[in-house]
Amino acid sequence: MIFLATLPLSVLLGRVFCGWMCPINTVMIPVYWLGKKLGISHREPPTWARSGYWKWVVLIISFLLMSMGRRVGLKINVMVLLTVVAALVTLLYKPEFWHKYLCPFGALQNLTGRWAYYDQKVDQSPCTGCRLCQKTCPAGAITISNRKANIDPTFCLTCLDCTPVCPTEAISYGRSKEDTKGSASVAG
Secondary structure (H helix, E strand, O other): OHHHHOHHHHHHHOOHHHHHHOHHHHHHHHHHHHHHHHOOOOEOOOHHHOOOOHHHHHHHHHHHHHHHHHHOOOOOOHHHHHHHHHHHHHHHEOOHHHHHHHOHHHHHHHHHHOOOOEEEEEOOOOOOOOOHHHHHOOOOOEEEEOOEEEEOOOOOOOOOOHHHHOOOOOEEEEEOHHHHOOOOOOEO
16 A cells, blocks of 8 residues: 555656665665675676566566455565565666566556656756766666666656766756756755
């Protein structure tokens, strides 16, 4: 229910729940750091997982586990189960694998986050396409084309990790592109 309640929040503020409040993401951050220190958390997401339907499969399985558990009298803590799975995935792969391709709550946040009133964006004029933001993004939401960075609000966790690494201060959090027309950013 908490995740469903955050969907209206993502329409306003982007996927801020994912970047700042999600308990799964909170566990993934130190697990990824540990995996990098051990030299095992550097793999790209596998090709078989790059379709958009795996996160929906995980969402359906999560709901089935919750409902079947209640029917047979078992109290299955799906959040703990998903946190363990996410930690194991993050130990071996980049966090993008979980965030972009497997997270069942991210599947729902993707739907509403794309219409966010506020989001993370790149001012194209000072952007040099240095890729520092792309390397920092845990969700794989940043792409570089024509030597300029672009942030996909569908996948952006609004974690703001990309903002401080930008040498030209081209990244800010504020009103989405459709609403900006010269307005100042909210934070940056």
